[in-house]
Amino acid sequence: MTEKDDFDLRNFMPFLLNLAAEQSSLGFQRTYKNRYGMLRTEWRVLFHLGNYGEMTAKEIGERAVMHKTKISRAVAKLSQRRYLTRTRDERDRRSERLALTPAGLVVYRELRQEAEAYEAQLGKQFTAGEVVLLRMMLRRLAGLD
Template sequence: MSEVPPLRLSTFLPFRLSVLSNAISQRIAELYDREFGLSIWQWRVMAVTADTPGISATEIGQRTQMDKVAVSRAVAGLIEMGYLERRPSEDDARRANLYLTPAGAEVYKLIVPLAKAEEARLVAALSEAEQAELTRLMIKLAQTASPDRDLW
């Protein structure tokens, strides 16, 4: 039997993408954690809820690839902070719809410019052609990784 070559994480694409994603998320997270006391997971739940008012926790998990426990903790924390509210669905008694409260909407409005500024800082390192190529490659990888449904 032949020897299996070692896995070099520094050249393994899934590892590299994960580390890069974590590094980028952490930079932005420092901004909203310091200013607003929000975790990465709480901010993601807020952002998705602002984008899709009335979304369920299950749908948030599907959209963000967050596990159920992380979504549940983030939702509970945001409700406790007064930033999120759960309302029963009129269509399905088993489902609860999530909405930002007025206080949550205000915090969201304060964080969005910070997040967009960080995004602009990151993409400024790339030319317009590189930005377009990165978008094209990300879509291609997303379609390969998840052929049955769009990731975003």
């Protein structure tokens, strides 16, 4: 140790959070990446449309806390793969209503099932109360509530 030390990097919250986030993403990533060649941004978009129904890119951005350029590119890819359709909103022709195709819906259902299983598996390491508390703290740290 160079310094007398009560401070350990491995307890530094941003570091720990990043590491935990990375690790926990890794397991699930195998599913959408290896199985469907998708990026994280893409499955998030897919997921939003599957989970909450038709919406615009902007709405997705707000809900998923993603920058609009990420969304724009993810939408382009998903549309290319015929997982979603884009239809100009006639009431505001700047924006488009995005909706999953039947093919997109199939993939969504599959991924969602995987996600639920993965979530359950992660949760098994802790008590139900701990998980609730963890979620609450993460939501606060994420600035969600």
